[in-house]
Amino acid sequence: FCSMRVSVVLFSLFVIGSFAIFDPELEQTRLVKFSENDDGVWVTVKQLLDLKQAGVSFKDITDYRDRTAVEVPEGPALPNQPQQKTYVNSLLPELSTVNMQSNVETLSSFHTRFYSTTFGTQAAEFIHSTLKAYASDRPDITVDFFNSTTTKPQPSVIARIPGAVSTDIVILGSHEDSVHIGALGRSPGVDDDGSGTVCVLEVFRVLVDSGFKPNRTIEFHFYAAEEVGLKGSQAVASAYADEQKVVVGMMQLDMTFYDGINNENVVGVVTDNTDDSLNAFLRQLIDAYALIPWVNTVCGYGCSDHASWTSEGYRSVFPFESQFSQHNPYIHTEKDTLAYADLDHGLEFAKIGLGFLVELAATEYMS
Template sequence: MRTTKFGAVALMLVCATPAFAEAPAKEKEVWISIGTDALETARGSFRAQGEDLAEAREKDGVAVLRVRESQLEKLSKVMHDKLNRCAGFIAHDTEEQALAAVEKSASVQSLASLVSYTLDNGTAVNSLMSAVAETNIRGTISTLSTSWTTRRYNLQSGIDAANWLKSRWTTLASGRSDISVSLFTHPTTTSPQPSVILTIQGTTLPNEVVVLGAHLDSINGSGSSYAAPGADDDASGVAALTEVIRVAVAKGYRPARTVKIMAYAAEEIGLRGSGAIAANYKSTGVNVVGVLQLDMINYRGSSYDIVMVSDYTNASQNTFIRNIITKYLPGVTATSTTCGYGCSDHASWHNQGYAASIPFEALMGQDNPYIHTTSDTLAQTAGTATNSVKFTKLAAAYMAELAKGSTSIALQAEDAEASR
């Protein structure tokens, strides 16, 4: 970690047009942290829209600046359109929180793994993977992308989508006393939309936690009044996790470590939902041993099947996941790409010192060009969820190999062997 102090650079967004001069004087301001490699792009885009850029502070490749709440969505559009990042920045309520996030980010770049990675739970892995069905994934994507015009974090439809998902996951877990589903409520000033968390209690190592996540909210870069179906971004990730839950229950999977499956609120405007949860877990001492993020998995834009994001992730866990692909998904090709600072919810966990990884649908710049528009629908993938299947199987295998434990089939096999 470098020890350079924060220095001033020209980036603070300030009012520069009569329209902004007439904006309410008490509009909420927030602090963001953003990669310094995005500064010139952000500067140019905002200037083209009549706004100037003033001071910010930077350290170790990350800048901290203050913006108005209403500018977060505009910044998200810039980051997506110009740099293929989603969201590409992290929102903070205070300057102190933003500066602390930069310090944490700098200090965890070479974070060592917290567990020993082994591939020895093949019976459970294969049992879970064999039950994954494209039709179920497709059905969840369809519901999430068509039942509401948008799943935007600060609209009632976004709240309704979260309540529907909680109900859906609760139904899937029916009959399992070791599984619970809850809403993680955020301050209304941060996100009226809650996050959804399903917990499968670990049998022998309940205090060690494995997290699988995706984000529930959707956004249209043209504004809040436009439809945001978000089929790929990120109904696909939520649908994959929903299918993991279904097959886990269907196969009687009981993990040794506790598994938490999360659908985050407000990812699109600065990773707010995952940021709050990761910070809460860190402050309360939750021992998270690994995090997997699924964000955009249903569009195949590259010749490779799965692309691992190498930056702001854990190298040891990335290797573990690549090994899972090699062993359990023969014929599936994989490579790596870089995504930049704060490009999805894995960054929230990484910045808190947890091992996080994100397998992605394509090399950066070759991913789904329709996200953040009214055209992010299943029609862009020929009406199927075929590309999501391999990611869903990977998520199930990751869960079974990191959380360990057994399925009913595995337990029956063990009992049969013991009786011989």
């Protein structure tokens, strides 16, 4: 978004915000940026939330403004095409919309999952306990909270299936928080991003139940505080970069339950702030494993957690529920419920996510 539009929106929000009830947390200032190369603008949390409601995406860089960027290790070569079709196709029927619905009903039962609330922490604890239950018979699998002062009190959650041959990492991610225009208003967040969260949970369940032991390490990420500037994913991605971890590729699932205002029923392949080579492979995965076609789309800077990985120099992709202009109009409101959700549409994204993990975690080792 151009600086002129941001300035106009900020001025409008200043006028509107001058009539709001004072809240100490909402009056705190944060440094946010609207493109990779801008230096950032200081705004209040109230203005930040209203910018999001106005459709302006951004990253909160307050805690990273003095960080020196590091060069991350280059990931291994990507496959030319999907190579594990027989195995992946044997797992796809195990993915269940019944499980996805049950989990999203629990997630949306919290008044909100906003990161600074008790509910937000409880949502993270639910995700953690669900992962632990799914992996109860697999002592090799770890499930951990990733705590960060930038997202406190809500932790991110990371589940890890270790690689048998390589410590290189393949990541499937989502975000666990939700938001309402009033920050603490009712925010069921079924689509944004309960949908991506339960898709990732379901892929984890199926891979664990199948006994799959990848050659490369697989991680399942559930990020805290995405809605206020990608804070959770920035904390994780910057830590991985500082530790010089090798990431083969990262896929973000954020909003998968809505098939477009015009019911186009497509996968939007986000082409900005993502990796071209991994996008080419993503399109092949969609063709191989999904029942719906893909279209290219753009979502703007900082629209979801994949952007944190791109900023650190890692390859990332973001398959979206529709063309971005056609996305669910009820997000960030009390109407983001199952009433406007299509779980069968979401199932296609779980298929893509499962294929992504198996193909990249097995490639180069399995025939």
